[in-house]
Amino acid sequence: MALKLTVIGAGYLGATHAACMAELGYDVLALDVLPDRVERLAAGDLPFFEPGLPEVLRRTLDSGRLRFTTSYEEIAEFGDVHFVCVGTPQKAGEFAADVSYLDAAISSLAPLLTRPSLVVGKSTVPVGTAERLAGMLRALAPSPEVELAWNPEFLREGFAVQDTLHPDRIVVGVRSERAERLLREVYQYQIAEGTPLLATDFATSELVKVSANAFLATKISFINAMAEVCEATGADVTMLSQALALDDRIGGKFLGPGLGFGGGCLPKDIRAFMARAGELGVDQALSFLREVDAINIRRRVRMVDLARVLLDGSFHGRRVCVLGAAFKPNSDDVRDSPALDVAVAIRSQGADVTVYDPQALDNARKVQPTLNFGVSALDAATGSDVVLLLTEWREFRDLDPDVLGARVAARRIVDGRNALDPERWRASGWTYKALGRP
Template identity: 55%
Template sequence: MNVPPTVDTVSVIGTGYLGIVQAAVLAEQGLRVLALDRDPERVDTLARGILPIAEPGLEEVFTIARESGRLTFTTDHADLAPAQVHLLCVGTPQSADGHATDTSSVFGAALALAPHLRPEAIVVGRSTVPVGTAAAVQAALSAAAGRDVAVVWSPEFVRQGCAVADTQRPSRLVYGVGRACPTTLAMVDEVFAPQLAAGTPRIVVDHATAELAKQAANAFLATKVSFVNAVAEVCERSGADVKALSAALGLDPRIGHQFLSAGLGFGGGCLPKDLNGFLARAQECGADSAAALLHEVAQVNQRARTDVVDLAVEMVGGSVQGRRVAVLGAAFKPGTDDVRESPALRVAVELQALGADVMVHDPLALDNARRAQPSLRYAETVESACWGSDLTLHLTDWPEFQAIDPVDLGRLVRRRCLIDGRHTLSSERWSAAGWSYRAFGRPLAATALDAEREALVPELRTWSTA
C-alpha cells in the first residue's frame, strides 16, 4: 500500500492579503510554515512582527504563530526545499489594459520553485486565476522540474474583514486536480486537517472546474449587488422604496438578504478584479451571453457611484462648486483598511473634480487612502471632517458611524444634509434630528417604516462582500 508522507512543513509563496493570513493560520494550527516574498522590505517587516494589513483577529493568530517558531520568512526559494506542500498565494492583479487577469506572478513563482522541489512534493494553487491556468502551470512546472509534478488548485473563498475566520472555518474546500491521485489528495487533506475535522465540505473536481468555482462565485455575488442597484434606479424614478423592496425580496429563502442591500456597489481587491477577469475569459472563449451579462453587472456597479454623486449635486442646489462635503468612509467595506476599488473614495474624487471641498474620515484606512488619493483632504475624527460642512455622505458602513448622535453632529455642520450611501443609517432618527436625509432609491416619505422594518429584518443592517 502506498502510504503518503506525513506533512509537517509547508511553504506559502506570497505574503499579500491571502498569503499572510494563510501562513499565520497554518502555523498557529501546528504546521511549520516557510513564507516567501520577493520584497525584502516586506519580509523584514514581517520577521520583526509587524503586519502590513489590518484584519480582525490576524494579529493574535500571527503573534502565536511567530512566537511558536513555526512561522519564518525568506526571500530565497532555496529555503523552501524542506516543504512537502507548497501553497501559491501570489497576487493576480488585472493586466495593464484593466481587463484580463495577470498570471505572470503565478508562473514566475512556480518556475522559481521548480529546482527546489522534493521528489514527493506537491504544489497547491490558492490564487484566483482564469480557467486554464492550472493545467498550464502544471505543464510548465513539470517541464522545469524534469518530472511530473502534482498540482492541485484549491481556490480560497475568504472575505476581507472575515479572512481569519474564513481560513480557519471555510465554507468549503475545493480541490482541482489534473488526475485524482490518492496520495496527492491525502497530502492536501493533511494541510487542511483541522478544517476537515470541523466538518468543512470537501469537493474534488478537475482543474478547470476549481478555477471557475472562485470566479463564478464572485461574479454571482457581484451580480446580486448590481441587481439590487439596478432595481434602485427603478425605485428612484417610480417613487418606490428599494430598502423595503429588498426586505420583501430577502424573505424569499431562494434569494436571501445577503448582498441585497442597495448602495454604492462593490469594491475591494476581489469582486471587481474577478468579475473583469471572468468577463475577459468569457470573451476569449466566445461565451457571448455570459460576457454580455458580466459587462452589464460591471456597468451597473459604476453607475451606482454616479447616482450618489448626482444626488449630492441635487441636494446642494445644482452645483457642489465651493461646497464643503464631508465623506464618512474610505475603506471599501468596514473591518479593513483596504481602499482598492473603494466606491467611497471614487465618489469623493468625483465630487472634488466637480469643485467640492472634500474632507474624508475613516476609522482605519486613512493612511492607505492618503497614499491612494493624496489630493483629497483627510480628518482624524468625524467631528473635524464634518465641521462646517454643507453636505455629509455616509459611504462606508462602519459601526462607529452607526453610533453617531445626529443631534450632536448637527451642531457642527453648516447644513444638515445627509446622503446615506449604504442605506443603513436610521432615516427616522436622522430626520427627527432635523437632517434632510436622502438615499438613492428611497422616496422622501419612506422614513416612517424604517424602525418597524429593521426590527423585523435585522439582517438588513449588515452588508458584507467577498
C-alpha cells in the first residue's frame, strides 16, 4: 500500500514540500492553523512568490493528490509519515531560535497518533531539539510505534521546486531501520536519480543545515571583508573574486561581493547557532560568526555612506531611488532585507526614498509603510538624484543606462550587487560607484 504523507505547517517550506511530494505521486494532506492560508492554498492561490510552484500546486490540486486542512484529527487519521515544517524564527531581542511553533505542532499531533507513525522534523532547529521532541512523542502518543526522525531542508528561495524534486543530498537523522526504510521509500524517486541519502544520528542531522548556512555566510562575509580592503587599496573586488573562484578548492558560489546576505535563513541561523553554542559551553568555537555577522551589517552602512558621498555629504531634501526590496532576486521575501535596511537608513537622514521591486512590493509596504513605492524601475527613478541597485533582479541588470538616464535628475548610481557593467554606464554619462571597486 502506498504511503500517505502529511505536512504540518503550510508556509514556504511546508507548501513547497507538500506540493512537490504530491507531484511525485503521493497522496498528501497539508495542515495549517491559519484558515485564510488554507483557503487560499486549497483554491490554488500561492501566498508567496516562488518560480514554478504555482503550476505544481495547481496540477496536484486538480489531480486530487493534494488537499489542505486545519484539522489535526484528520491529519492523524490520514497519514503514515508526518512532516513537520513549521517556522523557527529568531526570538525577539535574542539570538536564539523560537521553537514554540514546533512544540505546539508536536503536542497537538502526538496525542492523536493511535497507530504506527513516523513524525519527521524538517525545521531548522538548535541541536538537541530532536532528542527533546522524541521524548515528547513517547510521552504523548497512545501508540508505542510512533517515532521521530529529522530530515533538514536545503531549499534555496527561487529554486525550491528544483531543490525538492532533484536535491543534491538527503540527510535523515534516524534511530531505527524502520525509520530509515520509510524515508528511503518517501524519497525513492530522488534516490533513483542518484541523489545520495545520508543516514545519521539526530544531532548530526540537526547540525548539517546550520553548519552549511554558517559556512555560506562566512564565505559571503569573507569576500565582503576583502571588498573593504580593496576599497582601501584601489583594488577591484570583482576581479579578486574571479581569481579566487578559479581555485577549485574555493569555487565561485557565494563569493559574489556586494551588499551581503539577508532573508529568513542565513542571518537567524548563524545567530541561533551562536546562541546554542553558548548554551553548550562551546561559544568560543563559533566566535568567528560574530564577525561574519558584523561584516554583513557593515556592508549596509557602507552602502549608505557611498550614496551620501555622491550627494556631497547630505541626503537632506534629495530624491533617492532604491531598486530592490527582496533580500535576493526571484523571491518576495523581505525578512532582514539589506535593501530595505538601506532605504530606511537613508530616509531617516532626510531623503525622499522611492523603492521598486518586481515581486516584493506588497511585503515591503507591510513592514515599511512610510517609504514611497514606484510601479516600475523607471517610475521610481524619475527625478532622483541617485539610484541604488540593491537586489540583482534580471530586469535591473538589463536596464538601459540611456533610457534610465532620461528619467533621473542626475546620472549617479551605486551598484550594491556589482551587477552592472561599469564601463557601459560610465560611457553613458553616469557616475558609477560600487562596493569594493575603484
